[in-house]
Amino acid sequence: xxxxxxxxxxxxxxxxxxxxxxxxxxxxxxxxxxxxxxxxxxxxxxxxxxxxxxxxxxxxxxxxxxxxxxxxxxxxxxxxxxxxxxxxxxxxxxxxxxxxxxxxxxxxxxxxxxxxxxxxxxxxxxxxxxxxxxxxxxxxxxxxxxxxxxxxxxxxxxxxxxxxxxxxxxxxxxxxxxxxxxxxxxxxxxxxxxxxxxxxxxxxxxxxxxxxxxxxxxxxxxxxxxxxxxxxxxxxxxxxxxxxxxxxxxxxxxxxxxxxxxxxxxxxxxxxxxxxxxxxxxxxxxxxxxxxxxxxxxxxxxxxxxxxxxxxxxxxxxxxxxxxxxxxxxxxxxxxxxxxxxxxxxxxxxxxxxxxxxxxxxxxxxxxxxxxxxxxxxxxxxxxxxxxxxxxxxxxxxxxxxxxxxxxxxxxxxxxxxxxxxxxxxxxxxxxxxxxxxxxxxxxxxxxxxxxxxxxxxxxxxxxxxxxxxxxxxxxxxxxxxxxxxxxxxxxxxxxxxxxxxxxxxxxxxxxxxxxxxxxxxxxxxxxxxxxxxxxxxxxxxxxxxxxxxxxxxxxxxxxxxxxxxxxxxxxxxxxxxxxxxxxxxxxxxxxxxxxxxxxxxxxxxxxxxxxxxxxxxxxxxxxxxxxxxxxxxxxxxxxxxxxxxxxxxxxxxxxxxxxxxxxxxxxxxxxxxxxxxxxxxxxxxxxxxxxxxxxxxxxxxxxxxxxxxxxxxxxxxxxxxxxxxxxxxxxxxxxxxxxxxxxxxxxxxxxxxxxxxxxxxxxxxxxxxxxxxxxxxxxxxxxx
DNA sequence: GTCCTAAATTTTTTT
DNA sequence: AATTTAGGAC
Numbered sequence: 001x002x003x004x005x006x007x008x009x010x011x012x013x014x015x016x017x018x019x020x021x022x023x024x025x026x027x028x029x030x031x032x033x034x035x036x037x038x039x040x041x042x043x044x045x046x047x048x049x050x051x052x053x054x055x056x057x058x059x060x061x062x063x064x065x066x067x068x069x070x071x072x073x074x075x076x077x078x079x080x081x082x083x084x085x086x087x088x089x090x091x092x093x094x095x096x097x098x099x100x101x102x103x104x105x106x107x108x109x110x111x112x113x114x115x116x117x118x119x120x121x122x123x124x125x126x127x128x129x130x131x132x133x134x135x136x137x138x139x140x141x142x143x144x145x146x147x148x149x150x151x152x153x154x155x156x157x158x159x160x161x162x163x164x165x166x167x168x169x170x171x172x173x174x175x176x177x178x179x180x181x182x183x184x185x186x187x188x189x190x191x192x193x194x195x196x197x198x199x200x201x202x203x204x205x206x207x208x209x210x211x212x213x214x215x216x217x218x219x220x221x222x223x224x225x226x227x228x229x230x231x232x233x234x235x236x237x238x239x240x241x242x243x244x245x246x247x248x249x250x251x252x253x254x255x256x257x258x259x260x261x262x263x264x265x266x267x268x269x270x271x272x273x274x275x276x277x278x279x280x281x282x283x284x285x286x287x288x289x290x291x292x293x294x295x296x297x298x299x300x301x302x303x304x305x306x307x308x309x310x311x312x313x314x315x316x317x318x319x320x321x322x323x324x325x326x327x328x329x330x331x332x333x334x335x336x337x338x339x340x341x342x343x344x345x346x347x348x349x350x351x352x353x354x355x356x357x358x359x360x361x362x363x364x365x366x367x368x369x370x371x372x373x374x375x376x377x378x379x380x381x382x383x384x385x386x387x388x389x390x391x392x393x394x395x396x397x398x399x400x401x402x403x404x405x406x407x408x409x410x411x412x413x414x415x416x417x418x419x420x421x422x423x424x425x426x427x428x429x430x431x432x433x434x435x436x437x438x439x440x441x442x443x444x445x446x447x448x449x450x451x452x453x454x455x456x457x458x459x460x461x462x463x464x465x466x467x468x469x470x471x472x473x474x475x476x477x478x479x480x481x482x483x484x485x486x487x488x489x490x491x492x493x494x495x496x497x498x499x500x501x502x503x504x505x506x507x508x509x510x511x512x513x514x515x516x517x518x519x520x521x522x523x524x525x526x527x528x529x530x531x532x533x534x535x536x537x538x539x540x541x542x543x544x545x546x547x548x549x550x551x552x553x554x555x556x557x558x559x560x561x562x563x564x565x566x567x568x569x570x571x572x573x574x575x576x577x578x579x580x581x582x583x584x585x586x587x588x589x590x591x592x593x594x595x596x597x598x599x600x601x602x603x604x605x606x607x608x609x610x611x612x613x614x615x616x617x618x619x620x621x622x623x624x625x626x627x628x629x630x631x632x633x634x635x636x637x638x639x640x641x642x643x644x645x646x647x648x649x650x651x652x653x654x655x656x657x658x659x660x661x662x663x664x665x666x667x668x669x670x671x672x673x674x675x676x677x678x679x680x681x682x683x684x685x686x687x688x689x690x691x692x693x694x695x696x697x698x699x700x701x702x703x704x705x706x707x708x709x710x711x712x713x714x715x716x717x718x719x720x721x722x723x724x725x726x727x728x729x730x731x732x733x734x735x736x737x738x739x740x741x742x743x744x745x746x747x748x749x750x751x752x753x754x755x756x757x758x759x760x761x762x763x764x765x766x767x768x769x770x771x772x773x774x775x776x777x778x779x780x781x782x783x784x785x
Numbered sequence: 786g787t788c789c790t791a792a793a794t795t796t797t798t799t800t
Numbered sequence: 801a802a803t804t805t806a807g808g809a810c
Binding site for chain 1: 786787794795796797798799800
């Protein structure tokens with residue numbers, strides 16, 4: 001009887017909720033201005049001892065207007081640093097505190113889990129502990145997943161469906177390409193995946209794709225694969241990321257009764273980062289908001305940076321047409337950045353066309369101009385930034401308030417290398433994720449298979465990990481058997497072990513594997529999911545496999561698995577845990593509050609702020625990224641420019657933009673040109689900085705740009721030298737044969753000091769004091785007493 | 786079926 | 801440059 005997703009579980013009582021839903025304690029009947037006065041006067045409007053009026057005290061006029069605006073469609077056009085999350089959270093908290101809505105009647109949607117968490121915390125602190133639950137606050141994906149589980153049968157799934165991750169998805173596309181005899185050189189799986197993803201972002205099932213697109217994209221192969229793929233997912237009872245939202249929209253669209261239920265349920269809909277919504281997400285909102293149109297969207301057209309994921313900036317530009325009678329409130333007072341930073345960012349974004357147009361202003365007067373620095377190459381850039389950060393650190397600046405924002409992940413490496421050498425503590429945000437590590441995915445695959453035997457992707461992953469003698473041939477046989485029977489691999493395997501299609505050795509191996517899984521499934525009902533995980537990882541031999549592994553990373557992997565198992569205790573049951581890892585991917589950061597510099601991509605930085613921000617790699621081809629220009633033209637360029645805008649506006653006090661004259665990109669030296677965005681920065685707010693305060697070890701470089709030099713001239717002069725003569729550096733350390741022994745202490749140019757753990761010919765596995773375990777060639781280290 | 790070597794491919798951004 | 805994939809030897 002207990003349905004975890006019961007729509008009306010949170011209000012005081014199920015029956016009562018119906019009535020109260022229609023007549024909230026203090027209602028829309030009272031004009032809002034009056035209501036606000038009441039609230040200010042003494043909090044009569046408040047419920048549960050919370051002082052709703054106090055929430056308004058620290059807001060500016062526009063923010064207060066946003067909180068108090070009448071029901072109906074409302075667009076908050078909020079520039080960077082204008083307190084949009086604050087306004088949105090307060091609007092929700094205010095509605096709850098004044099009794100206009102129960103927490104369970106508020107649908108609040110964000111894009112990232114991080115944003116959802118932050119909003120939850122903000123609302124929580126506004127409301128105190130009085131109202132903790134906000135069951136319908138989450139990301140589009142997590143909320144859709146909930147809706148989908150509740151009505152899965154309407155789209156041919158069960159409530160236990162698994163969620164497919166991008167990795168397995170791509171592997172499966174490759175399989176289909178092969179089995180359909182499609183040339184994967186001409187039509188790479190990535191391309192097909194991209195096309196299908198775009199269709200899903202627009203909400204098209206295979207039979208709904210416009211015919212012209214269906215026949216032209218990838219010569220018709222895309223639609224062919226999409227159709228096969230979607231059918232297969234259905235038989236396996238699996239949904240991918242795109243499906244979560246697409247299926248939810250189809251359910252709402254095709255089942256009036258279900259839609260009505262949710263429409264009635266959600267009295268208030270609030271959406272964060274509206275500029276990033278794509279077509280399906282728009283439909284999703286549109287359907288749910290239909291009727292009362294009680295929807296409040298917050299966004300900034302200048303921060304739309306997810307066009308490549310299907311985001312339609314038009315959604316926000318069109319808002320007032322979409323929702324008749326919509327009201328727009330602009331939040332323009334910026335509380336974050338200094339005037340120079342704000343002016344530089346505003347000047348840059350002016351080059352974009354088709355903006356809604358906001359004028360950010362601040363009453364701050366302090367602050368320095370943006371620093372611009374040309375460097376010889378990427379290594380020097382990393383060194384100079386490292387030096388700057390050390391200087392800030394010595395000046396007692398908090399490292400947590402310093403960040404380096406890069407265009408793409410590969411740019412992070414040289415900074416990590418440099419920071420390790422310096423011993424400078426740093427954290428990578430959105431870097432390699434815990435749940436994406438191979439050992440964690442293996443362990444989870446065991447659990448997925450037990451939970452949901454039709455999860456072919458899980459079975460394929462672990463059927464031969466550890467080695468059971470079930471290699472490609474056995475898997476091939478199994479796959480074709482499954483296809484012939486039109487069922488999943490697990491069921492096919494159960495049949496296959498009763499026939500003699502497989503050789504005896506393989507058949508026995510398969511049989512004992514299947515029996516083991518069946519046994520674990522039974523045990524699952526009689527123990528906690530944590531105990532189950534321990535049992536399975538032990539009995540399967542998976543733990544033993546890593547224990548027997550002599551490679552230096554094996555102990556770390558075992559450590560990760562241990563961490564994973566212990567984290568499972570935070571979840572109610574196995575299903576809850578699996579749902580979490582599929583949707584969240586990020587392990588809860590148990591960051592020990594230590595001071596650390598943050599390193600991340602510009603995309604990951606959205607919504608964050610720092611005192612000091614470094615923006616390296618502003619070179620044509622890197623930023624704006626070449627691919628973006630090639631594939632999206634002007635549209636792509638404008639999105640890159642918005643990304644630059646996002647980067648600059650993260651800073652409260654200090655921005656340092658830099659570029660290198662020579663850049664090593666995947667092994668080739670490129671003679672780089674400074675980014676066009678540098679030219680677009682207004683000169684009055686930029687200071688060309690040639691490291692007057694930090695002596696540069698590169699002597700053959702021009703070092704004379706003055707503060708007054710216009711930006712253009714400065715960069716044309718400074719980093720003009722190219723790479724000749726540079727590539728000699730590594731050949732100097734000729735291979736002298738030295739004997740190394742286990743336990744010996746050594747020094748490495750990049751990783752610092754460490755001791756040898758394993759000697760394998762001229763290869764050494766070394767545990768570095770700061771850099772952790774690495775495999776290194778003996779030529780690159782020297783002995784150290 | 787497994788292991789080793791050579792070649793190809795990667796690097797835009799994420800739920 | 802580094803990691804993944806394919807092919808060939810055993």
